[in-house]
Amino acid sequence: MNEHANHTLTVGLGERSYPIEIGHGVLERLPHIIGELSEGGRTAIITDENVNAQHGDVLRAVLDKAGIEHCTLAVAPGEASKSWSVFQQVVEELLSFRLERQDLVIAFGGGVVGDLAGFAASVVRRGMRFVQIPTSLLAQVDSSVGGKTGINSASGKNLVGAFHQPSHVLIDLDFLRSLPAREFRAGYAEVVKYGLIGYSDFFDALCEKHEEIFAFGPMLETAIAQSCQAKAEIVAADETEKNKRALLNLGHTFGHALEGFTSYDGKRLVHGEGVAIGMMLAHQFSNRLNLCSMDDVQRVETHLKAVGLPTRIQDIPGEQPSVETLMSFIEQDKKVSRGRLTFILTKGVGQAYIANDVQAAEVAGFLKDKIGS
């Protein structure tokens, strides 16, 4: 176990810039980081019950050894914790701990915990700093970087929240060893996404070395670092998603619709799986619009299948969605601007772009063919 990060990146956002440290055992760096951010500060760990049971004691031992005061707040695992009631409870508990504005919140867990804890930190005393310690692959390569935080609304997913950047992101690969294979694979879909968006060399490297990633070889750290580097560049260029950042939504409009259709039932479909199917649909739709070649579509499909990710709507177990159901979720998605649908389309692997003028009828026609087939 190395005591020092093998990779350190920076998200360049002026006075809101922060480092991302990636490596095996980098959790040991936490006391130093807290010392730099908040000398003598107290910390509140926000986590979920599963992560707390598996890794909570390791984290607390690191803090105890350094004499850093901490308390732990563990929510129920799963998307249902991104609710108003859990959010209110977390915020009120943070306040009842008498944390001061200089103290730190630690978001310790997967994407749900990061989104919830980051949003809570953003509103306690109008903004406390927080550190992201993501424990799932999905959170390590995607949600822990970039400052998107929030909860779900009755009107849709992630519609209530804040852009609140963390002060530090600490990515310890050792946490991934206890991650269930299905969750690891789902997180890997977001890794593939970066290749598909704008880094075709990275996609080629993934195709070549994916077995090494799933075997926890050195390529795992490289893939995480490259994913974070890609995300950091995009976030630095467009923090609040006025334009370029929307590329990160490749596959997500279809994916969210599929998640909505399954009522976010993780037994049937987890987020990364929805993104995998969504990315396939985005490529197929682009091909139908004569934007990208069938060869590109097949390369994507071959790779997603090689790692065991689903690629078709029919891969979702149980009842199948109607076109109408999916369209109602798609039109409700927040990536709608003045009534026109915004989609991330692609001209081929590594050549995704933002299309602001996609007609709903075209999408519906495409889905009809897919669901009928």
Next chain:
Amino acid sequence: MNEHANHTLTVGLGERSYPIEIGHGVLERLPHIIGELSEGGRTAIITDENVNAQHGDVLRAVLDKAGIEHCTLAVAPGEASKSWSVFQQVVEELLSFRLERQDLVIAFGGGVVGDLAGFAASVVRRGMRFVQIPTSLLAQVDSSVGGKTGINSASGKNLVGAFHQPSHVLIDLDFLRSLPAREFRAGYAEVVKYGLIGYSDFFDALCEKHEEIFAFGPMLETAIAQSCQAKAEIVAADETEKNKRALLNLGHTFGHALEGFTSYDGKRLVHGEGVAIGMMLAHQFSNRLNLCSMDDVQRVETHLKAVGLPTRIQDIPGEQPSVETLMSFIEQDKKVSRGRLTFILTKGVGQAYIANDVQAAEVAGFLKDKIGS
């Protein structure tokens, strides 16, 4: 009624800069402002039932005349609407209106509405723009400018919120004509505050011309403009209250403790009255610490009394607070840093400063003398 603003100021915050327009009848400018911010945009008016009944139709008529789509969401009047449940309801309703990120929220009312609507705008789709149209004197000279938004927590007032700057502040003096005399007077306490913080000439002018202000003479607009100018300068220098902005809390630590003691019962004490008594206490406490002269204390007292504002804890009707009760509220106040109390003290009229190391025992001793006397 003039159609154009008599005063236009700017809050200089880089890309978050915005204008404050002040004058009689400036509400007529709203369609032009909306057109500049969001061509073809829709608007959601957040207001309270009283303001809606008194002025809602005037606002809607201005929007209708310009063909701007709008909907209205009126909450119950009073501090109780700065709650989690009302906040959740407002956010969910804004989302159910299918507002898009380019659309606008209009905060139309007093301080409660501005705080609530601004906070709701800050979290809908991770941040929508909003326009402040304050209708009370308090909101016009204080809460509508500077981007502090939020709701109350079980742990204390305004402990949950965001710094979310409005895109425009439109201050129409005509709304003040229907304001109850007591609310007008309470708002005036915040006007006096600017003089006491750092503008002794302004304090002198207020002492000389306060009757003109209460008679709706030209000095009213001047006083509002000078107050907004002072606030704009302080906010531009320190948006997130890392230092100088704390000066705006003169009288507020004592004032909030008194409001807390009365359980925010507006029949006994409204915010501006608490601030008036709090400012007196801050001067008396500063005098006790040999920081400011008794002459300064008396000048403040004379002026507050001249306009009919309360100056002593004993002026609050009903049961009197104990020192212990007030101290528990003071220590719970968010202006506590690492356990030391932060107070705004003063070396005399216009010479307030931030003291970070005030001992709780000194405050308690001072209050004991005040309450006993």
